[in-house]
Amino acid sequence: MKHLPDLPDVIPVFPLPGALLLxxxxxPLHLFEPRYLQMLDDALKTDTRLIGMVQPNAVPGRDGIGLQRIGCAGRITQFSETEDGRYMVTLSGVSRFRVQSEVEGFSPYRRCDVSWAGFEADRRPAAEADDTFNRGAFLALLDRYFTARDLSADWDTLKEAEDELLVNSLSMLLDFDPEDKQALLEAPSLSTRRETLVMLIEYALRGGDDEGLMQ
Structure with a gap:
């Protein structure tokens, strides 16, 4: 990861249900609302080019939408404009953060005062390993899940992927509800995230609350 300047105390946040960044x-994000186009423009003018991804919660907040207390900030590493003025953006995950308070002001998008304390491991350049990972059993479970939902996968790539890439990519891509995505985000270690992911997959396979777990 490219070296970043000191992480700022205040960052723009994007409350997008079900969108998980680790x-x-x-x-990848698709921005088209004027306020988020303004957010992108403003973020590109900063040294860090950070945008914080946060899950909404049930507690009312600005615009009637509350924010979870923990999110993840990503650096804008790619963006392109479509002919009709929309933007395709890629955020590269830098670090989780804890929301301290929302910053009031005249910005059309939301900004928060955040703390980066407690998430120092997120900012290490090396991927996290999962020493207790039984990859064979995990892939067998994943095969059952994909088969049950008539999904396809590049199994050769999944078998060769590093532990962190495999677990985090599936956590981000599989269609769990926002509360489950938040649990995956808040997992204190890669092994805990993998255990949470396994639990969610097994619950879905048992025919649990499909309306809650799978959209």
Whole structure:
């Protein structure tokens, strides 16, 4: 990861249900609302080029939408404009953060005062390993899940992917509800995230609350 300047105390945040960003992972975004186009423009003018991804919660906040207390900031590493003025953006995950308070002001998008304390491991350049990962059993479970939902996968790539890339990519891509995505985000370690992911997949396969777990 490219060296970043000191992480700022205040960052723009994008409350997007179900969109999960994790450290050292990449999240594509499609921006078209004027306020988020302004957010992109303003973020590109900063040294860090950070945007914080946060799940909404049920507690009312600005515009009637509350924010979860923990999110993940990503650096804008790619963007392109379409002919009709929309933007395709890629965020590269830098670090999780804790929302301290929302910053009031005249900005059309939301900004938060955040703390980066407690997430120092997120900012290490090396991928996290999962020493207790039984990849064979995990891939067998994943095969059952994909088969049940008539999904395809590049199994050769999945078998060769590093532990962190595999677990984080699936956590971001599989269609769990926002509360489950938040649990995956807040997992304190890669092994805990993998265990949470396994639990969610097994629950879905048992025919759990499909309306809650799978959109």
């Amino acid at each position: 450290p050292r992972s990449r999240l």
